[in-house]
Amino acid sequence: MSDDSSASDPEPGSGAGSDAVDQPTAVFKAPSLGTPAKSADGKPAPKWAAAVDGDGEHPGESARPRSDEARSDEARPAARATAAAKAPAAAKAAAPAAGTRPRTAAAGTAATTLDGDAEATAAVTPPPLTETERTKQQPLPPRPPLDLLAELTNTPPPPDTPIRKLVRRVKIWTPLVVLLLIIFATVQLLRPLPAPSLALTADATYTFEGGRLKMPWPAEGQGAVEVEGVGVVGTYGPQTPAPTASVAKVMTAYVILRDHPIKDKDSGPKIRIDQKTEDQASNPDWSTAPVEAGQQYTQGELLQLLMVRSANNVAHLLARWDADTEAAFIKKMNAAAEDLGMTDTVYTDASGFDKGTVSTPKDQLKLAKAAMRSDVFRRIVDMPNVNLPQIGRQLENGNTILLKNGVNGIKTGTSTPAGGNLLWSANTVVDGEVRRVLGVVMNVKSGATLSERTKLAVETYSYDLIQTAQDGVVSATAVKKGDVVGYVDDGLGGRTPVVAAKDLKPVGWAGLKVELRLTAGKGGVPGTAAEGTVVGELAVGSGEGRVGVPVALQRDLEEPGFGARLTRVG
Numbered sequence: 001m002s003d004d005s006s007a008s009d010p011e012p013g014s015g016a017g018s019d020a021v022d023q024p025t026a027v028f029k030a031p032s033l034g035t036p037a038k039s040a041d042g043k044p045a046p047k048w049a050a051a052v053d054g055d056g057e058h059p060g061e062s063a064r065p066r067s068d069e070a071r072s073d074e075a076r077p078a079a080r081a082t083a084a085a086k087a088p089a090a091a092k093a094a095a096p097a098a099g100t101r102p103r104t105a106a107a108g109t110a111a112t113t114l115d116g117d118a119e120a121t122a123a124v125t126p127p128p129l130t131e132t133e134r135t136k137q138q139p140l141p142p143r144p145p146l147d148l149l150a151e152l153t154n155t156p157p158p159p160d161t162p163i164r165k166l167v168r169r170v171k172i173w174t175p176l177v178v179l180l181l182i183i184f185a186t187v188q189l190l191r192p193l194p195a196p197s198l199a200l201t202a203d204a205t206y207t208f209e210g211g212r213l214k215m216p217w218p219a220e221g222q223g224a225v226e227v228e229g230v231g232v233v234g235t236y237g238p239q240t241p242a243p244t245a246s247v248a249k250v251m252t253a254y255v256i257l258r259d260h261p262i263k264d265k266d267s268g269p270k271i272r273i274d275q276k277t278e279d280q281a282s283n284p285d286w287s288t289a290p291v292e293a294g295q296q297y298t299q300g301e302l303l304q305l306l307m308v309r310s311a312n313n314v315a316h317l318l319a320r321w322d323a324d325t326e327a328a329f330i331k332k333m334n335a336a337a338e339d340l341g342m343t344d345t346v347y348t349d350a351s352g353f354d355k356g357t358v359s360t361p362k363d364q365l366k367l368a369k370a371a372m373r374s375d376v377f378r379r380i381v382d383m384p385n386v387n388l389p390q391i392g393r394q395l396e397n398g399n400t401i402l403l404k405n406g407v408n409g410i411k412t413g414t415s416t417p418a419g420g421n422l423l424w425s426a427n428t429v430v431d432g433e434v435r436r437v438l439g440v441v442m443n444v445k446s447g448a449t450l451s452e453r454t455k456l457a458v459e460t461y462s463y464d465l466i467q468t469a470q471d472g473v474v475s476a477t478a479v480k481k482g483d484v485v486g487y488v489d490d491g492l493g494g495r496t497p498v499v500a501a502k503d504l505k506p507v508g509w510a511g512l513k514v515e516l517r518l519t520a521g522k523g524g525v526p527g528t529a530a531e532g533t534v535v536g537e538l539a540v541g542s543g544e545g546r547v548g549v550p551v552a553l554q555r556d557l558e559e560p561g562f563g564a565r566l567t568r569v570g
Contacts (some may be wrong), residue, residue, distance in 0.1 A: 485500050
């Protein structure tokens with residue numbers, strides 16, 4: 001600007017006309033967008049007075065001139081005149097007193113004091129933006145497809161009704177539901193099938209007809225009878241631990257054969273007789289074998305002297321030979337009893353002469369079943385006598401009923417604290433099959449002498465029980481050939497019946513209840529098979545007394561169908 005324009009502006013208080021008086025602060029009305037502001041004389045207003053700059057933004061304080069010299073002489077009086085003309089009465093009343101500098105009151109209001117004068121303050125109100133400018137600053141949200149289509153086709157969208165909402169939701173959700181169903185069906189069909197299994201539908205038990213089998217139980221002592229693999233026929237007496245006498249030698253032989261198995265009753269390693277064994281042969285209170293120091297016997301021969309002759313001195317010799325010391329061997333005997341479940345049995349010596357060696361009838365039957373599994377043991381205990389060349393004479397077995405029909409063991413035992421005892425074994429034939437019957441009679445003390453007690457326990461009590469058991473053990477048809485006994489369960493609800501391929505005839509006695517068990521074959525139940533295929537076995541009993549028949553499919557076995565695989569749960 002020139003110096004002339006500066007000089008033309010009268011100083012405040014000079015009294016030069018109306019311009020010489022301070023004017024009240026004026027509130028400027030913001031010009032509309034796109035139209036430049038003009039002064040009172042019609043000339044364009046300075047750039048700082050514009051409400052909106054060329055870009056549509058409010059400049060604020062930064063658009064004002066920094067000094068009075070920057071304003072033109074022509075614009076200054078025009079601006080003052082315009083402000084005075086348009087300022088409302090309220091603005092005049094609120095104007096600050098002369099000689100004071102006003103502060104900026106609010107955002108968007110520009111307040112300036114020029115050369116100590118009360119400068120007019122313009123309150124700028126942004127004009128409303130046009131649709132185009134507003135869209136540039138903030139994009140509109142996307143419009144619904146139907147509205148856009150209506151705008152393009154000049155057709156108004158149909159009204160939004162509940163039916164339209166329902167149709168729209170169906171169109172949106174139907175593809176998603178169909179996709180989920182396809183995925184679900186694919187997963188169900190690809191899942192591996194469960195393993196088929198057998199289930200029993202026939203009665204789980206069978207009871208033999210007739211009343212209970214009447215056994216001639218002794219009036220003294222205690223005992224028990226059992227058919228191996230079938231069950232206990234019965235017991236009598238208190239069933240409490242009592243001295244066993246020489247019946248303890250059964251455990252001695254069992255441990256020797258378990259740890260030193262041999263193939264024949266006369267075979268095995270050579271064992272030399274020591275001086276202690278020879279000295280013990282002259283013990284008047286023992287049952288002994290007349291062996292001499294330096295002689296050699298096989299393991300099998302010494303077992304014959306142990307079980308047939310019931311030689312105490314040989315029992316202690318075998319204990320030392322097996323475990324170095326008798327104490328160590330006794331520990332092995334008790335450990336073996338524990339393994340067999342003989343919970344009421346204690347061994348204190350290898351011969352049973354010590355009255356601290358005690359057991360019960362049920363425990364002795366557990367030992368008998370384990371020992372009789374050895375072919376060598378069975379052959380030895382069935383010997384009525386023994387005749388060895390080293391001794392030169394025949395030694396008799398104390399079990400005098402071994403020559404009776406079907407009797408084949410096991411061991412006698414007699415002492416003052418124990419009385420007369422016999423652990424016995426006998427056979428009976430049922431449906432052409434040999435069945436083993438085991439029994440024990442213990443603590444018979446009614447005889448005047450030990451020999452009388454032994455004879456009473458062996459020849460009277462035990463043999464009567466043997467004969468009754470042999471006659472009373474029979475077979476019965478529990479299931480007939482062709483009977484439906486169960487089914488194959490495919491795991492998804494499918495069931496294919498199975499039938500017995502033969503008559504099932506368990507072994508038992510009158511009043512006995514036996515349990516039927518249906519089991520799959522070694523390879524398991526197949527997933528598919530033809531009618532008549534054997535898939536398992538129906539059986540009764542266990543061990544030597546077990547009886548079983550095959551079961552076969554009544555019709556073709558097929559894998560689960562599409563519907564069962566699709567609707568499977570779990």
